[in-house]
Amino acid sequence: MSTAFPPGTAPVKAQYVVSLQNQTLPDDDAAEGNTNHVSLIRVTEEDGDDDSKAPTQGEKPRMSGAQRKKLARDEKKKRRGQNKGRRFQKMREELDLCWKVAAGETCEFGSECRFTHNVGEYLSAKPRDVKFPAVSELSTEPPFVIPGDAGAVANQVAETQSSLDPTTMCTVHSETGKCRHGFKCRFLGAHVEAVGNGFSDELSLIVDGEKAAHAAVSATELNFVDPDVRKQLRTRKYPRPVSDAYLKEIQQSPDTKDEEILETPEEAGAGFEALTSRDIGMSQTDTPDTPMRFVEKKRLHWSGKTYLAPLTTVGNLPFRRLCISLGADITCGEMGLATSFLAGSKEEWSLVRRHPSEGIFGVQLAGNKPSTLVPAAEAIARECGQNVDFVDLNCGCPIDLVFKSGSGSALLDAPGKLGKILTGMNRALGEVPVTIKLRAGVKDGRNTAHKLMPRIASEWGVGCMTLHGRTRQQRYQKLADWDYIKECVAAVRAKEADSNLPPIPIFGGGDAFSSQDYWEKVEYSGVDGVMVARGALIKPWIFTEIKERREWDISSKERLELIRRFAEYGLSHFGTDTAGLNTTRRYLCEALSFQYRYVPIGLLEYLPSKINDRPPAYRGRDELETLLASPDSRDWVKISEVFLGPAPEAWTFVPKHRSNAYESQG
Structure with missing residues (x-):
């Protein structure tokens, strides 16, 4: 019933x-x-929770x-x-071991190092190893782990240090054959052995050379940006010839408004004096007097592919790896601020990090002017161009702090500025395509994407467009308007046909939460695919459902796995x-x-x-x-x-x- x-x-x-x-x-x-x-x-004070304003217990005001x-x-x-x-501070150990010594190397600072070099003392104070359970040890009943066979635990290593647990597994060592944290690893018992007479200062780290050599190609993360590069950016000495030439060009254009340029060409070009031998051998695509023609860009053949949306905070590399393992084809890093990239922010540049399993990977930029977005795109192309498949411009972020700065969805109401940004980013990125993520419009009842998208496709050389079927004002209060997405797709295809242009991929977005949802939206609207955001956060296995065209009544144990x-x-x-x-x-x-918001379909x-x-x-x-x-x-x-x-x-x-x-x- x-x-x-x-x-x-x-x-x-x-x-x-x-x-x-x-x-x-x-x-x-x-x-x-x-x-x-x-x-x-x-x-602000009003953002906090002020318990003093709450009525006292038992008080019932009239x-x-x-x-x-x-x-x-x-x-x-x-x-x-x-x-x-919200603030999350790093948890550190009371007695901190030198990183060099922890990895089995020699510290160049010797006795002057501010960290301890005494491995035995460190291990005595170190908390007990964490037990990382195998898949076979997971259970659906508390404590949700079945203890493994501990009969062989009493070996020389276990007797040497009480903090070690030889039955645990170090995920890094298992994958790469070597744990970069060495003695500092909280799963140390998995990759250490006693040598000599078994004293604590004679423990030896285990390295699997064959696996380490293989992992150097298949498991090592990509797009590490050198600290010297970030320092050049921070001190405004980073060379950006393409950006400087382009910004000078548009500043002299009669249709450019003053507020569209934050810097003069002289200020923006301060990095020219820092040119090094590395810059002399730049390819032709980096040279400002030979701009890349849009028809020479790498074409994106994304029809039928699954696309995980760029997700702030939660769309980190481990989550993207999880979604890749479940069927996601295209991934994009978390939204990064162009100004922070140019300031050499370590946190911002970490957003471009890519795992080798990410087959198609992009970086998303947010900003409000060509003078920040174009140089940021040029820096990404120079430092990571070989390992970035596209750069996405965020024109959809609805949050107040981004919108009021003129970034995100605010660019929807500034088509002139948007055109200059996209044209400049295309030049700065060379062969790397530019993509764009949009919303239907800014205000309810005033959709503008159907007018903007044909221009983006025909005039500004974008390689792919994604349209979220909601306005900035609407947020998530109502369902996404897939009728409007269908209208916009038809407008773009008509413009492409009139201009004799090859079609570019168009993705829709909004409310896809099942395989049935996904494929109905694709067939109805004519999009090449649906960018999945909240659906992937709530049920990352949605990509498996989409690929296999089925609804998966996933068990609790499978979810725990x-x-x-x-x-x-x-x-x-x-x-x-x-x-x-x-x-x-x-x-x-x-x-x-x-x-936790997922309701099992079997219920x-x-x-x-x-x-x-x-x-x-x-x-x-x-x-x-x-x-x-x-x-x-x-x-x-x-x-x-x-x-x-x-x-x-x-x-x-x-x-x-x-x-x-x-x-x-x-």
Whole structure:
């Protein structure tokens, strides 16, 4: 018998429903404003949670009907939105071992080094190794791990150091044959052996030379930018001949407005004096007097490919690896600010990092003027051009701090400026194609993409366009308008036919949450594919569903195996030392803050499920499935402890969505 649910409620079968009261739906609109760029975060008193304003226990103030309605609205508003004051500090050990010594090398500073060189003393103070369970050891019942056979644990290494656990596995050593963290690794027992008489200072690190040689090609991350390059950028000595020539050209153009250029050509060209021998051998595509013609760009053959959207904070390299393993074909790094790239920000340049498994990889830039976006594109092309397949211009970000600066979706209302930006980026990037992500428009009822997209395709040489079927003002309040996406695709195809231009890939975006959703949207609108964002955050296995054209009733154990895979990728990227382990924990909890919203399709009365449906309080088919559905952030930390060991007492996780923070206080 079906349960009577109000509209917008996920149709969970009656036998699994605990309460008909809907769970609070996280506010994706407001939480989208929380980025990983500290410079963008502004914390005000009204953003915080002021407990002093709450009535004392037992107090029942007398209020009118209007006052009660206002209080209800204020309480609802308080529970929505984002936690803007989130800060995550690195967890460090009390006694810190020198990195050189930890890796089995000699420290050039000797006794003057500010870190300890005494391996035995360090290991005595080091916490016990973390046990990383194998897939076969996972269980659907608490504590969700079946202990393995520990009969062979009592060996020489275990007797030498009580902090070592030879039964654990180091994901980095397993993948690459060598752990770069050496003795600092929290899974040290997996790759250390005792030599000599077995004293602690005679432990030896195990290296698998054959596997290390293979991993140098297949597993080493790409696009590491040298600190000297970042210093050149920071001190404005980085050469950018293509950008400087282009900016001078458009400044002299009569249709250029003053506010479109932040710098004079002289200021922008300060890097010419820093030209080195490295620059003399630049290819013709880097030379300003021979600009790349758009027809010479690499063409993007993306029809039928699956595309993971660039996702701020959560779209990190380990998450992208997870989605690649599940069927994603195209990935794009998190949105980076052009000004931060030009300032040599270490954090910003880390966003271009690519794993070899990412077959088609791009970098997304956000900015508001040619004078920042074009030089940033040139720097990316010079430093990472061989390992970047496209550079995406963000014209869709709706958050206030980006929009009010003239970036993101604000560029939709500045087509003249946008044209100069795209033309300049095309010149600066050489053969690397420029793509663009747009929204339907800025204000509701004033869609503009159908006028803008044909110009982008025919005049400004873009290699691919992605259209999110919502306006900037609308955010996620309503479903995406796929009728309008269809209209825009038709407008672009008509313009291409009139101008005798080859068609470029067009992707749509908005609300794809199942294989059925995906393919219906593709067939209806005529797009080459759908860029998947929230759907991938909530269920990363959506790419498998799309590829296999089926709905996957994934079990709780299979979901736990994917969480384990994410933890493995996180340790490989962030590191297996204490700091890296807890950074992995942080981003794992970020991922779980979306994945708990998945309602298993085996619990639903009918399909397909909708991304904005709010589930009632329900229990799963086993204890693990119930735990994975918990909106309490403390439970996400509990899940992380299955793979990363107990969280340090000083470590806390503040969810991006404020509603979860309130749940965790209950």
